Amino acid sequence: MNNEPRQNPYEVLGVEKDAEARAIKKAYFERVRQNPPETHPEEFRRLREAYELLSDPEARQAFDASTAAQADGPEAAGNAHLKEAINLFEAGDKEGGRKVLTTLLTEQPDFHDARLLLGRHFLFEGEFKQALAEFDALLERAPEHWQGHLQRGWVLVRQERLKEAADAFWRAGKHGPTEVGPRVALADCLEAMGQVADAIEVLTKAQELPGVSRMDVLALKVRRIATMLEYGQDADVETDLKQLDAELPESADPELRRWTGGQLSSAAAHLFAQQKSKAANRLLEFGRRFNPESATEVAYPTCVSLDVDALPAVTREWLHSEAERIGGWRVVATWVMPALFTLALATGTCFLMASVFFGTSERGVLGWIGCALFAAIAFGITWAQARQLRRVMASPYGRFNTIHPLHLIEVAIDRITVWPLVHLQDMQLVNHQNNGVYQHTAIEMRFNGKRMTLTVRGKDKAEELANELIARRRRVLELLGRGMLDAESGVEHLPPALLARADKAGHVRAQAPRSPWPGVFAAAGVGVVLVGAAVWPQQRIAAEHSWTRVAFQGDLSSLLEYLREQPDPRFAPEIQARVDAELGRAHALLEARLDPGSPAAPSRAFFTGLLKGVSRTHSRRLSVTWEAPNGKRMPPGDDPSELLIGAWQRTVNEALGQGVLVVDGGRGSRHEGPSLLTLRVREDLRPGAGGTSSQRVWSVVQEGPGADAAVPPLELVADAADPRASEVLFHAWVDRWHLPGAGDRRPLLLTASTLGPEAQP
Secondary structure, three states: OOOOOOOOHHHHHOOOOOOOHHHHHHHHHHHHHHOOOOOOHHHHHHHHHHHHHHHOHHHHHHHHHHOOOOOOOOOHHHHHHHHHHHHHHHOOOHHHHHHHHHHHHHHOOOOHHHHHHHHHHHHHOOOHHHHHHHHHHHHHHOOOOHHHHHHHHHHHHHOOOHHHHHHHHHHHHHHOOOOOHHHHHHHHHHHHOOOHHHHHHHHHHHOOOOOOOHHHHHHHHHHHHHHHHHOOOHHHHHHHHHHHHHHOOOOOOHHHHHHHHHHHHHHHHHHHHOOOHHHHHHHHHHHOOOOOOOOOOOOOOOOEEEEHHHOOHHHHHHHHHHHHHHOHHHOHHHHHHHHHHHHHHHHHHHHHHHHHHHOOOOOOHHHHHHHHHHHHHHHHHHHHHHHHHHHHHHOOOOEEEEEOOOEEEEEEOOEEEEEEHHHEEEEEEEEEEEOOEEEEEEEEEEEOOEEEEEEEOOHHHHHHHHHHHHHHHHHHHHHHHHOOHHHOOOHHHOOHHHHOOOOOOOEEOOOOOOOOHHHHHHHHHHHHHHHHHOHHHHHHHHHHHHHHHHHHHOOHHHHHHHHHHOOOOOOHHHHHHHHHHHHHHHHHHHHHHOOOOOOOHHHHHHHHHHHHHHHHHOOOEEEEEEEOHHHOOOOHHHOOHHHHHHHHHHHHHHHHOOOOOEEEOOOOOHHHOOEEEEEEEEEEEEOOHHHOOOEEEEEEEEEOHHHHOOOOOEEEEEEOOOOOHHHHHHHHHHHHHOOOOOOOOOOOOOOOOOOHHHHOO
């Protein structure tokens, strides 16, 4: 406490002793503007003390009683002692003040103001038993002393004896028929007892007291509205608010309107304290029409994010000083993680482009489109991250958390997030450990239903921050309740009116913010252009790789596949030469095996034509298909399809050697290419001449680009009853086309006999 005797508050504020509350508030703010706390701290302290005393009705009444003595008269000495006790209490000398009052009451036991002061002193010190004893003694001598009943009720409330307290408040109202204070106290007590309807009724009847001032009526109306809002009676609130608005039109006394706005703000502070943020904001929003000049009596959003460029210069200067004080921009994690992430993205993008330019796999149109899409995404994201890193490095703030007089603020590079402390409803400190070793403390908070968490390293530091937040919130609500929040030092750094500009997403943007999207799209376009520029060189690299692979393998199948799929002009002649060399060796083998004297010698032209077709079409497939009579499916034992394929494979192997031609049934693998020549065998059943048994007929035709190996179509006939008819037909085919084996009667087909193994190549 200040050891100096308190100055006369009326003189400090320059108001008369009978000044109303609104005049006192007006004088206070006028003098605060003339003596701001930054430049006149001592004068500001005296102004605040004076306003706090005169804005509290009971404290003001006690002060007036202590100074009511006249210079002369029988009560002058008692009043002088009363003033002496007050000065001792204010100077911190509790024992001295009690001693003065006790002595005074011993000499003048009916000096009720002295007993009231002593009882109030015990009440404020938490000595409820002594306080109750003093008020009981006062009421024993003056049973109709309404102030005694009122103070006795407050002691009983502190002792949680609510029913007795309600009776004391009722008696205070009975003996003070024109006093509003006892009615408000009774309403508070009934509300605490859960009798909300009775409390509202008491507030309503109090407005009809004889001689009650208009300001008291307005205060009771506001209190009634706040009580209904607190307990969810919104329907009735709307009616009362409309009546209050009609009672104070714009043409009414401006000071009275501002005073009513202050009363609404005071009620809102109470609702905030009861964690009724929505109801409190409703009162503040409504009260804004009565006091539009106030910077703090406005509705508070739960959370708002703001671009730093949207802040006024004074706010940016304050943030810069806070960053210097806390060292937010010096935190390594502020720029290290963005730098590492940017480096990782840039490295990944470089690897992606390297694979696009120097990849050895062949790509089609869809493959290049996919590469362009990935490059666009990678370049766009990398550019956006690089832009973020530049913002981080250029920011004078960095990342830190700080406490504004009204808000908790999270600063992140070029954006701040504001959490108004009036909405702080819950807080928990959770210590995190790893293997029993303390790591950090998480301060988990709830702001009007929204949760946010601060991570603090150090238990003591976390507790200190939590205590500071709680104390700051308490102070904000106290000042808002007293109408003194506008004068709080630092409010101008982040005025609540700025927060009201937030859009539906809760964000306040700069006037002309630069959109990152043009840069992202431009970077994506660069990626697409680079992919387009990589098409030609990558195709050359892929062709060289494919040529190297084929040259290393060297088999005829790989050489032919290369010539079919990707005949690069640089390497195709050499590959063709190697193919022709392989085919030349096969032709030499043909010449050696089918000498002019063999029965198969006439088929040399057929096989030579096949070799030419391989050289020209780059395919080595020979397809042999068999169709059943009338398209019917034959039992597996009677279907010669696989037998024909195996016999033809053995035939070409005998003529050209292993691995030159591949015989299949028309469904060869993709890497062998299209069919060089297709031999179609269609079987029909024909009745025998003269009533003989039926005949099996094979009609053989050739199709495909291998027509260079021209042979005449065949029609082969065999007895259908012969179990070896398929072998007879194929042997006739061999003889007619002079294939290897012509004139040799050894079995050529796999049948149900033991000749099966010989049909395999």
